[in-house]
Amino acid sequence: MLAESQWPLWEVFTQGAQGAPHEHAGSLHAADAEMALQNARDVYARRGGVVSIWVVPSVAITASPSAEAGPFFDPGADKIYRHPQFYKVPRGLKGF
Amino acid sequence: MTDSAATSTESDLVEYLLRLGDDRLVLGHRLSEWCGHAPILEEDIALANIALDLIGQATLYLHLAGETEGKGRSEDALAYFRETVEFTNVQLAELPIGDFAFTIVRQFLFDAFNFHQLEELQKGANTELGGIAAKGYKEVRYHLRHSSEWVQRLGDGTEESRARAQKAVDDLWRFTGEMFQPDEIDDRLVASGIAPDLRKIEPKWNTMVSDVLRRATLTVPESGYMMSGGRQGRHTEYLGHMLSEMQIVARSHPGAEW
Numbered sequence: 001m002l003a004e005s006q007w008p009l010w011e012v013f014t015q016g017a018q019g020a021p022h023e024h025a026g027s028l029h030a031a032d033a034e035m036a037l038q039n040a041r042d043v044y045a046r047r048g049g050v051v052s053i054w055v056v057p058s059v060a061i062t063a064s065p066s067a068e069a070g071p072f073f074d075p076g077a078d079k080i081y082r083h084p085q086f087y088k089v090p091r092g093l094k095g096f
Numbered sequence: 097m098t099d100s101a102a103t104s105t106e107s108d109l110v111e112y113l114l115r116l117g118d119d120r121l122v123l124g125h126r127l128s129e130w131c132g133h134a135p136i137l138e139e140d141i142a143l144a145n146i147a148l149d150l151i152g153q154a155t156l157y158l159h160l161a162g163e164t165e166g167k168g169r170s171e172d173a174l175a176y177f178r179e180t181v182e183f184t185n186v187q188l189a190e191l192p193i194g195d196f197a198f199t200i201v202r203q204f205l206f207d208a209f210n211f212h213q214l215e216e217l218q219k220g221a222n223t224e225l226g227g228i229a230a231k232g233y234k235e236v237r238y239h240l241r242h243s244s245e246w247v248q249r250l251g252d253g254t255e256e257s258r259a260r261a262q263k264a265v266d267d268l269w270r271f272t273g274e275m276f277q278p279d280e281i282d283d284r285l286v287a288s289g290i291a292p293d294l295r296k297i298e299p300k301w302n303t304m305v306s307d308v309l310r311r312a313t314l315t316v317p318e319s320g321y322m323m324s325g326g327r328q329g330r331h332t333e334y335l336g337h338m339l340s341e342m343q344i345v346a347r348s349h350p351g352a353e354w
Contacts, residue, residue, distance in 0.1 A: 007136075028138055031249065038242055039138035042145055 008057055010036040012044055015052035022054050030055075105288060108281045109222070110165045111184070112291060114174070115327060117157035118185035121175055122335070123206060124150030125342050129193050139196075142242060146203070149235040156228045176346035180336045181329040188271040190326075190335040197250050197260035202268055204243035208304045209275045209297070210236045216292030225290065244308045251312025262314050273322025276301070 007029040013022035025044040030036035036055040045053060064072055127147035134140035158171035188206060193199050214236055217229035250261040276298040278286070285291035309316050325331070346352075 029136070030138065034245055035249070038245065039142065041238075042142040043138055046141070046145055 007031045008059070010040075010055045011058050011061060012036075012040040013054040013056070014040075014044055014050045015054075016049055018051060022052065027058065105284070106164055108284050109225075109290065110161050111281050112285055113157050113161035113164065113225070115184045117154045117161060117171075117174070118183050119154075119189050119206075119210075120150040120157070121154035122183065122185040122338070123189040123203075124148070124154060125338065126189065126191075126193055127199070127203070130199065135196055143199070146239050146242065149232075149239065153228070153232045153235070156231070160224060160228065172346065176343045177350075180331055180339055183329065183331065183335060183339070184327050185331075185335075186271070186274045187323050187326040187332050187335075188268065188274065190332060190338060191268075191271065192334055192338075194264070195260055197257065198264040198267070200243055200246045200250060201261060201264035203239070204247045204308065205268060205272055205305065206275075207236060207240040207243050208301050208308075211240050212297045212300050212304075213292060216297065220291065221289035247308055247314075248312040251309070251314040258313065261312065265309065265314055266317050269317040269319070270321060271323050273319070274324045274326055277322075277324055277327075279327065 008031070009027055010030055011027050012025045014025045015022045025040075028036065028039050028043055030039050033055060037053060040053045040055050041050075044050070124147045127143050127150065130143040131140060131147075134143055154175070155171050158174045162169040162171060162174055188202060191202065194202075210232070214229045214233040218226045218233055220226050220229070247261065250257040252258070253261075276294045278294045282291055282294060286293045306316050
């Protein structure tokens with residue numbers, strides 16, 4: 001099986017600046033965490049603009065099922081009582 | 097009009113800069129031969145990156161060499177229009193790439209040298225040279241991490257990877273002494289505070305290399321006869337072939353610009 005001849009898959013997240021969120025940059029294969037970090041630096045951070053890298057084994061990630069995205073994420077936009085947009089902020093509270 | 101290198105310190109410095117540049121240019125070129133052929137995609141990128149770093153460093157040293165020499169030779173002229181016997185790199189750098197284990201072990205042996213050499217060089221009396229060294233020092237710390245981690249994984253890996261890594265160590269060992277053989281040029285530059293003393297770097301290199309090889313469960317060979325002559329232009333039969341590939345485009349179209 002192809003899977004057994006490949007090193008484990010890792011997901012790479014990079015951070016552009018101190019305090020910014022880590023964003024998914026892509027994935028790569030590596031034998032262990034240190035190599036995954038090295039490879040992530042070479043593949044995704046080579047041209048700069050990255051101050052931090054997280055690598056996570058892909059198996060550690062649980063993702064929401066795409067087939068059920070509809071019911072899972074139904075925003076209930078028609079239930080206006082759940083959202084406070086209709087409330088007008090009194091003038092005196094602007095910037096509050 | 098610039099004056100030619102009048103003093104002997106200047107001509108020593110030119111020679112020293114050529115050595116610094118040639119080591120990195122030749123090794124960078126060898127590494128670039130992996131591009132498109134590495135065993136895995138990520139290493140293809142890593143080796144190409146490291147090659148670019150080394151060639152970038154070489155550019156700076158050769159540029160400064162040409163400037164100091166004062167005869168109008170640019171870094172390109174020095175890289176592409178010198179003959180094999182005029183190259184001053186150590187023979188370790190010019191050896192063909194071999195298999196992945198050979199490349200990684202050779203890279204590690206050089207990275208350990210590069211690391212200690214630049215660590216000292218950035219504190220030298222020549223501030224321009226020190227600046228170039230400081231830039232390279234940042235890169236070499238990364239190169240060293242890459243190659244030393246791989247040496248450990250290959251050595252302490254499968255039977256095949258360990259056999260290949262040990263063979264690489266055994267075949268390369270006789271080329272390691274040359275990095276630490278000072279000549280009168282080195283001695284004069286050490287005396288004037290410009291160059292680090294190779295005799296002081298060698299034990300640090302030994303400690304670092306022995307430590308990594310031990311953790312990789314590889315044996316350090318007995319130090320026997322050491323190859324030498326690269327600094328004086330005496331090279332293995334491999335360098336001429338390599339340069340013919342490296343220089344062919346520039347020599348076919350001299351003076352061409354992109």
